[in-house]
Amino acid sequence: MARKFFVGGNFKMNPATLEQKRALLKTLNEATLDPETEVVIAPPSLYLIPALEGVRKEVKIAAQNCYFQTGGAFTGEIRLVNTPHTTSSQPIDMYIIYSVPHSCAMQASPSSSSVTPSAGASSTRPLSSSRARRAPPSTPACRRGAAEARPSTPSRPMNGSPYISLLLSPSLELTVGLCVLFRRIVVAYEPVWAIGTGKVATSAQAQETQAGIRADIAKAVSPAVAEETRIIYGGSVSAKNCKELSTQPDVDGFLVGGASLKPEFVDIVNAKK
Numbered sequence: 166m167a168r169k170f171f172v173g174g175n176f177k178m179n180p181a182t183l184e185q186k187r188a189l190l191k192t193l194n195e196a197t198l199d200p201e202t203e204v205v206i207a208p209p210s211l212y213l214i215p216a217l218e219g220v221r222k223e224v225k226i227a228a229q230n231c232y233f234q235t236g237g238a239f240t241g242e243i244r245l246v247n248t249p250h251t252t253s254s255q256p257i258d259m260y261i262i263y264s265v266p267h268s269c270a271m272q273a274s275p276s277s278s279s280v281t282p283s284a285g286a287s288s289t290r291p292l293s294s295s296r297a298r299r300a301p302p303s304t305p306a307c308r309r310g311a312a313e314a315r316p317s318t319p320s321r322p323m324n325g326s327p328y329i330s331l332l333l334s335p336s337l338e339l340t341v342g343l344c345v346l347f348r349r350i351v352v353a354y355e356p357v358w359a360i361g362t363g364k365v366a367t368s369a370q371a372q373e374t375q376a377g378i379r380a381d382i383a384k385a386v387s388p389a390v391a392e393e394t395r396i397i398y399g400g401s402v403s404a405k406n407c408k409e410l411s412t413q414p415d416v417d418g419f420l421v422g423g424a425s426l427k428p429e430f431v432d433i434v435n436a437k438k
């Protein structure tokens with residue numbers, strides 16, 4: 166089965182105003198987007214519902230974080246299940262960026278519990294007790310899978326410590342074991358030195374690393390799952406470099422930060438056209 170090209174826009178804590186967010190959605194809503202590409206945007210949590218309501222139906226929404234509990238006394242946590250927007254106990258139809266851990270959080274506060282992927286993938290650092298508490302009990306196999314899917318730094322051509330973001334697919338039931346749902350995960354490879362720096366991996370570097378990740382998934386999960394899993398590249402992807410990167414057989418799309426806030430995001434979505 167061919168892997169559908171995937172482009173995710175990670176808005177992080179942008180845009181600053183609702184007006185700017187509306188302008189971003191307008192650009193996406195009015196653009197011609199390649200129907201062969203799955204497009205997902207991840208606005209800050211405050212804008213999730215307006216984005217769900219305001220964006221064209223072909224564009225999916227991702228949350229940048231969420232908590233694994235469906236409700237309860239969890240101050241400050243984000244619940245994506247059984248919200249007023251969903252019926253009964255159905256999960257909201259959304260991806261979740263699920264970093265292990267995300268470089269922004271690592272840089273801001275390497276020891277903070279906010280670095281923890283709340284729904285329970287592995288961390289590239291040892292889990293502190295607060296992190297261990299926050300991981301759901303039902304996901305050890307997935308955590309192992311994700312851990313083994315990480316590229317091992319010495320054998321890879323990249324400098325700096327690489328890390329993986331997992332984008333979990335719509336309708337994921339957060340409280341069930343994630344392992345069985347590994348097929349519905351998009352793995353993003355993002356070398357830290359490329360994130361927000363304007364330095365992009367060469368297409369050969371991205372290909373070599375991502376082929377390695379696929380081989381790791383084949384060993385850790387199964388060759389069939391590895392074949393189906395989309396592995397995307399992130400790190401200073403732009404309209405200028407996306408076409409060349411997209412020619413690589415193991416580059417199944419992009420996770421885009423800075424450029425997802427600009428009209429050039431449309432060009433990145435259309436990289437394969």
Ligand code: PEP
Nearest residue numbers: 360361399400401422423
């Ligand atoms: C990111 O943070 O996921 C990212 C890839 O950012 P940028 O595209 O700005 O490098």
